[in-house]
Amino acid sequence: METSTAHSGRCDHCLLPVDGQDARYDDYPTGRKTFCCNACRAIYRMIQEEGLGEFYRKRDWRSSGIPKTLITAGDRGTEPDVEELEALATFIRGDGLVKEANLMIDGIRCASCIWLNEKVLERTPGILSARVNFATHRAQIRWDSSRITLGRILSRIRSAGYIARTFTPDAHEALLKQQNRDLLLRFGTAAFFSMQLMLFSFGLYAGFFQGIDPVSKHWLEYGALLVCTPVLFYSGWPFLKSAARGIRNRSLNMDVLIVLGALSAYALSVRQMLMGGEVYFDTSAMIITLVLLGRLLENAARHKASEAVTRLLALQPQEARLVQGTDRVIVPAARVLIGDLIEILPGEKVPLDGIVRQGTSETDGSLVTGESMPVDVSAGSEVIGGSLNGLGSLIVEVTRIGQDTLIAQISRLVEQAQAATAPIQRLADRISAYFIPVVLAASGATFWYSYHYFYVDHSLLNAVSVLVIACPCALGLATPVAVLAGTGFAARKGILIKGGDILERIHKVHTVVLDKTGTITTGKMSVVEIRGQGSGVRGQGEEKEIVQYAASAEQGSEHPMGSAIVRHAEQEGIQLYPFAAFKATPGQGVEAAVNGSVVVVGKRAYLEARGVALDPAIVQEAGLIENTGKTVIWVARGTMSLGYLALMDIPKEDSEAAVGLLKSMRIDVTMVTGDNAATARAIADRTGITSVIAGVLPREKSEEIERLKAQGKVVAMVGDGINDAPALAAADIGMAMASGTDIAMESADVVLMRSDLKSVVQAIELSRKTFRIIKQNLFWAFFYNVAAIPLAMAGLLNPIIAAAAMAISSVTVVMNSLRLR
Amino acid sequence: MLWTIIALIILMFFVGLAGWFIFLWAVKSGQFDDIERPKHRMMDDDS
Numbered sequence: 001m002e003t004s005t006a007h008s009g010r011c012d013h014c015l016l017p018v019d020g021q022d023a024r025y026d027d028y029p030t031g032r033k034t035f036c037c038n039a040c041r042a043i044y045r046m047i048q049e050e051g052l053g054e055f056y057r058k059r060d061w062r063s064s065g066i067p068k069t070l071i072t073a074g075d076r077g078t079e080p081d082v083e084e085l086e087a088l089a090t091f092i093r094g095d096g097l098v099k100e101a102n103l104m105i106d107g108i109r110c111a112s113c114i115w116l117n118e119k120v121l122e123r124t125p126g127i128l129s130a131r132v133n134f135a136t137h138r139a140q141i142r143w144d145s146s147r148i149t150l151g152r153i154l155s156r157i158r159s160a161g162y163i164a165r166t167f168t169p170d171a172h173e174a175l176l177k178q179q180n181r182d183l184l185l186r187f188g189t190a191a192f193f194s195m196q197l198m199l200f201s202f203g204l205y206a207g208f209f210q211g212i213d214p215v216s217k218h219w220l221e222y223g224a225l226l227v228c229t230p231v232l233f234y235s236g237w238p239f240l241k242s243a244a245r246g247i248r249n250r251s252l253n254m255d256v257l258i259v260l261g262a263l264s265a266y267a268l269s270v271r272q273m274l275m276g277g278e279v280y281f282d283t284s285a286m287i288i289t290l291v292l293l294g295r296l297l298e299n300a301a302r303h304k305a306s307e308a309v310t311r312l313l314a315l316q317p318q319e320a321r322l323v324q325g326t327d328r329v330i331v332p333a334a335r336v337l338i339g340d341l342i343e344i345l346p347g348e349k350v351p352l353d354g355i356v357r358q359g360t361s362e363t364d365g366s367l368v369t370g371e372s373m374p375v376d377v378s379a380g381s382e383v384i385g386g387s388l389n390g391l392g393s394l395i396v397e398v399t400r401i402g403q404d405t406l407i408a409q410i411s412r413l414v415e416q417a418q419a420a421t422a423p424i425q426r427l428a429d430r431i432s433a434y435f436i437p438v439v440l441a442a443s444g445a446t447f448w449y450s451y452h453y454f455y456v457d458h459s460l461l462n463a464v465s466v467l468v469i470a471c472p473c474a475l476g477l478a479t480p481v482a483v484l485a486g487t488g489f490a491a492r493k494g495i496l497i498k499g500g501d502i503l504e505r506i507h508k509v510h511t512v513v514l515d516k517t518g519t520i521t522t523g524k525m526s527v528v529e530i531r532g533q534g535s536g537v538r539g540q541g542e543e544k545e546i547v548q549y550a551a552s553a554e555q556g557s558e559h560p561m562g563s564a565i566v567r568h569a570e571q572e573g574i575q576l577y578p579f580a581a582f583k584a585t586p587g588q589g590v591e592a593a594v595n596g597s598v599v600v601v602g603k604r605a606y607l608e609a610r611g612v613a614l615d616p617a618i619v620q621e622a623g624l625i626e627n628t629g630k631t632v633i634w635v636a637r638g639t640m641s642l643g644y645l646a647l648m649d650i651p652k653e654d655s656e657a658a659v660g661l662l663k664s665m666r667i668d669v670t671m672v673t674g675d676n677a678a679t680a681r682a683i684a685d686r687t688g689i690t691s692v693i694a695g696v697l698p699r700e701k702s703e704e705i706e707r708l709k710a711q712g713k714v715v716a717m718v719g720d721g722i723n724d725a726p727a728l729a730a731a732d733i734g735m736a737m738a739s740g741t742d743i744a745m746e747s748a749d750v751v752l753m754r755s756d757l758k759s760v761v762q763a764i765e766l767s768r769k770t771f772r773i774i775k776q777n778l779f780w781a782f783f784y785n786v787a788a789i790p791l792a793m794a795g796l797l798n799p800i801i802a803a804a805a806m807a808i809s810s811v812t813v814v815m816n817s818l819r820l821r
Numbered sequence: 822m823l824w825t826i827i828a829l830i831i832l833m834f835f836v837g838l839a840g841w842f843i844f845l846w847a848v849k850s851g852q853f854d855d856i857e858r859p860k861h862r863m864m865d866d867d868s
Contacts, residue, residue: 111861133855177854185848192841196834219827223834 012056013040013161043161052119058112097146098128103139103154105132106163113162120160124148139164180299187292190235193227194282194289200224201282205800208278221273221281228281232266236288252436253429254475260436261471262287265802268464277461280468283802290810291476298480298500320351323395336398344383344394352385353405354396361392427504428479431778439470439789446793458795465792469802472785474809478777479504481813485820486770494753495763502749504774506733506767508714512662512760513705513727515719516673516683519737520757521649523720525564528630529646531622533615546642548574550635553592553599556582561633562590564647565601589633600636612636618644629679648682656687658757663688665764670708672701674723701727718752718760735760766820773820780812 011018012033024035028048035041047055094100105117114132121130121141126148132139141153157164200223207217233240236259243259246252265284272279320333323341333351336342341357344350350363360378364387377383383396385405443466450459483500490497497503517523532542551569554562556579569576582592589602591610600610604622607614614634622632622644630646662669670691673680680694693704701719705727708715717724717731728734728748736748737755752759784805791797847853 114858114861131855131858133858181848181853184853185845188844188848189841192837192844196837199830199833213823216823216826219830223830227834 010034011036011040013044040161043159046159047116047161050120050123052116055112055116058115092150094142097144098142099145099150100140100142101150103141103157103164105137105139105157106165108132108137108162116160117157117162120156121153124153124156127153183292183295183299186235186238187289187296190231190285190289190292193231193235194285196227197224197231197282197285200227201799201803204279205803208798208800218273221279224279224281225270225273228266228269228285231285231288232262235292236262239288239291252433254432257432257436257439257471258287258291258476260439260467261473264464264467265471268461268468271461278799280799280802282799283468283471283473283806286806287471287473287476290473294476294478294480297477297484300484321345336401338398338401340398342396342398344389344396346389346391346393348389350383350385350387350389350396352396352398353400354383354385354398356381356383356394357397358395359392361394362390364388364390427774428475428778431782432475435470435782439467442470442789442793443467449793450795462793462795465795465797466789469788469792469797469805470785472781472809473806474781474813475778477810477813478781479774481817482770482773482777482820485817486766486773489820490763490766493759493762493766495759495766496751496753497763498749498751502733503767503770505714506716506750506764507771509667509716509733509764511668511670511708511713511715513670513672513708513715513717513731514689514757515701515717515721515724515727516671516675516680517649518720518755519718520655520671520683520687520689521651523649525560525631525647526650527564527568527645528648528650529625530643531618531646532643533618533641542643544572544574546635546645547572548576549594549599549637549642550601550633550645552577552579552594553582553590553601555579556592557584557590559584559590561631561647562601565633565645597638601633604632604634607634607636607641610636611639612641613639614641622646627678629676629682649679651683651687652756654756654758658761659687659689661758661761662764665761667764668713672696672704672727699726702730705730716760716764718757720755735763770820773817777813777816780816781809784809784812 013035018034018036024038024041026033026035026041026045033044035044047053092099092101108114108117114137117132117139118130121127121139126144126146128142128144130139130141139157143150143153154164200220203220204212204217204224206212207220239255239259239262242253242255246256262284265280265287269279269281269284271277319330320336321343322329322331322336323343328343336352342351342354346361356377356379358379360376362376363383364375375381377394382399383394385400443463446466447459447463450462454462479500483503486503487497487500490503497506514520527547530543530546532546547565547569551566551574554565555576557563557566566576577595579592579594582590584590585602585606589600589606591598591600591602593599600607600612604614604619612634622634625646626632630648632644632646634644635642659669668691669689670693671680671684671689672693674696675694677692677694680692684690684692696704701724705715705717709730709732714733715731716733716735717727718735718737719725719728720737724736728736733750734748735750735752738751738753750763752763788797788801788805791801
């Protein structure tokens with residue numbers, strides 16, 4: 001847990017390192033607090049004033065920082081304009097004074113953030129209730145519209161350091177929620193009535209062994225009938241419908257088997273009740289209840305993983321600031337037309353694709369294009385909806401709207417690819433298709449055989465009791481319980497699997513395609529080589545000197561290369577000099593006054609332009625190094641060259657071991673990257689990957705996957721960027737690193753919380769194990785029932801045997817699944 | 822004796838039924854919509 005005083009060089013609110021010149025200070029009773037910007041300072045004050053300072057002790061932020069939008073937007077006034085309120089009106093529900101709206105809150109990172117948001121909102125006069133959903137980060141807010149407006153509520157949330165966006169839950173989501181609720185109701189009902197039913201059944205079991213007077217028996221049977229009926233005809237309704245459909249389509253799926261068992265047990269019981277004999281109501285109700293339980297468990301496994309990921313999608317802002325002459329009007333993004341001019345303020349997200357007409361800034365498209373560096377834009381450049389505007393305001397002419405925007409296109413590509421993957425044929429369904437005819441044949445044979453010896457009535461009884469005992473109650477549990485145990489175990493290992501069918505599919509993988517940057521490699525530059533100018537006169541000391549001067553000069557730099565050098569110095573424990581007169585030329589290099597002289601760090605041309613003479617022998621040597629995919633940064637003090645540093649995006653620690661493990665599992669490993677062949681080859685050699693596809697465009701990545709699939713291979717793709725998203729969706733199994741972009745996680749089937757490749761190995765191993773357990777479960781689910789069929793054929797079936805088969809098979813299945821833990 | 826048991830069974834049936842109605846109410850009023858947050862809410866000091 002972070003305390004506010006532990007990091008002297010960090011902002012007390014957002015924990016980002018504070019740049020000396022920009023720091024803001026405030027004095028509090030607990031001492032002087034440092035902030036990186038006015039936004040953080042205002043938030044800290046607001047939280048303290050509300051007496052919610054406890055937040056800083058509670059919070060558990062794994063990384064520093066607050067939403068980027070807020071840092072740049074915070075200095076502006078936070079009171080929304082009147083026009084903005086009009087645009088917001090479409091998201092408000094409810095009539096009369098009490099209004100209600102759903103908000104998506106950005107910047108929530110831990111349970112304390114939710115606590116803070118709820119507290120801040122609940123203390124705002126006029127807000128009646130505020131609940132923030134833990135998994136989806138959605139707030140449901142009810143307020144008294146005579147006392148507060150939605151605009152005020154939004155700025156209140158912003159003043160606490162979070163960004164709230166309006167949204168309307170889409171129809172698909174509402175449907176899903178409805179279905180979940182329906183399932184819960186049906187299961188709950190089935191569970192309650194089955195419990196009641198067991199009360200009557202146990203009375204009847206006791207009667208079976210000890211004898212019971214006929215009046216009591218009848219009472220118990222009527223009671224059993226009363227509570228069994230709603231279970232079968234209300235809770236079991238979806239199965240009845242599905243079975244009817246299955247029979248019409250001549251596909252004998254699991255539901256047909258279940259309904260066959262439950263209905264025949266019910267019918268047999270009603271007949272026995274009237275004519276005298278043992279009843280099987282408990283069998284009928286238990287089958288339905290257990291299958292519903294299985295469905296519920298399956299849903300739980302699916303939702304746990306996907307809920308946390310779903311919220312990440314809403315990339316595109318829903319409002320745009322339309323330019324009308326000198327006025328600016330806030331309108332819903334859907335109302336903007338092609339050719340309209342929109343204004344984008346610093347720190348805002350670009351709502352739609354367009355061409356810049358006025359203004360200069362830089363946009364960060366990393367969420368959309370996966371490109372990690374901000375791009376400079378000026379009049380004539382293209383901007384993409386969903387990317388983040390930097391420090392300048394822009395006037396943009398809209399060129400693409402609605403379904404034509406790049407984000408919409410990518411999401412559509414993802415959706416198409418997801419829809420194209422055939423739903424897997426469930427193992428239980430396949431087995432049922434063989435099992436049902438066998439059972440029917442056994443039942444028919446029993447009837448035919450008994451008919452020669454007994455009355456029709458008695459033969460029919462025996463035939464139906466075959467159907468009753470043959471239906472495996474644990475069938476509905478066999479797969480879900482194993483899947484739940486498997487996904488639960490995976491989640492604890494940091495692997496989120498979005499559904500049981502996926503866990504089932506992973507075990508078949510025989511080709512794993514890995515993205516290079518961020519997946520095999522760290523995605524960050526590291527210093528891998530240091531070459532001094534002199535011929536080893538000062539030996540080790542010389543290398544240290546290069547790093548010391550380069551890092552000192554780069555302290556002020558935000559460039560990834562610069563921070564890599566500073567990080568290297570920190571790791572080596574090298575003391576840095578203070579720096580002054582820092583000057584950076586983007587894409588070239590930096591210079592700064594360090595230890596009494598001017599230090600220049602950068603590309604060769606940058607140094608030469610400053611009159612630094614470089615040794616031709618070393619330049620040639622550097623050329624060779626560059627050919628192996630490394631980047632060379634030269635360092636000079638004054639006009640005297642010190643030498644160079646070679647940097648490279650190095651593979652993660654575990655990558656090589658993980659590739660080795662995959663190969664030992666007889667899985668082909670292929671690397672695919674947009675980088676050039678030399679860099680790709682260098683990484684492949686270091687990790688032992690033999691198959692490399694370099695220089696591909698994002699679109700070609702998914703084509704590459706399709707090509708592998710066309711060869712009949714089951715392909716898993718591991719990636720992290722949005723450019724991997726179509727490939728992730730196209731692959732049989734898409735695995736995304738949680739450190740990657742949101743859309744990659746959205747389109748993937750598996751999200752790896754720990755960003756190392758060992759997780760991929762673990763996922764495949766776990767899937768193989770789970771699949772083995774599922775097969776065993778199915779065997780045990782059928783075993784006891786099949787074993788009891790001969791008894792039924794001989795007319796010796798009684799409710800105790802049916803109940804025992806049911807109980808033993810369920811317990812076996814559950815216990816067997818627990819072995820996964 | 823027999824009627825005592827029958828009366829008890831009927832009584833228990835209605836107790837169960839009451840439980841079922843409470844469950845129906847709970848689902849309809851959204852008690853199961855977010856099952857993660859309440860366990861954290863418990864840890865918050867109410868002030």
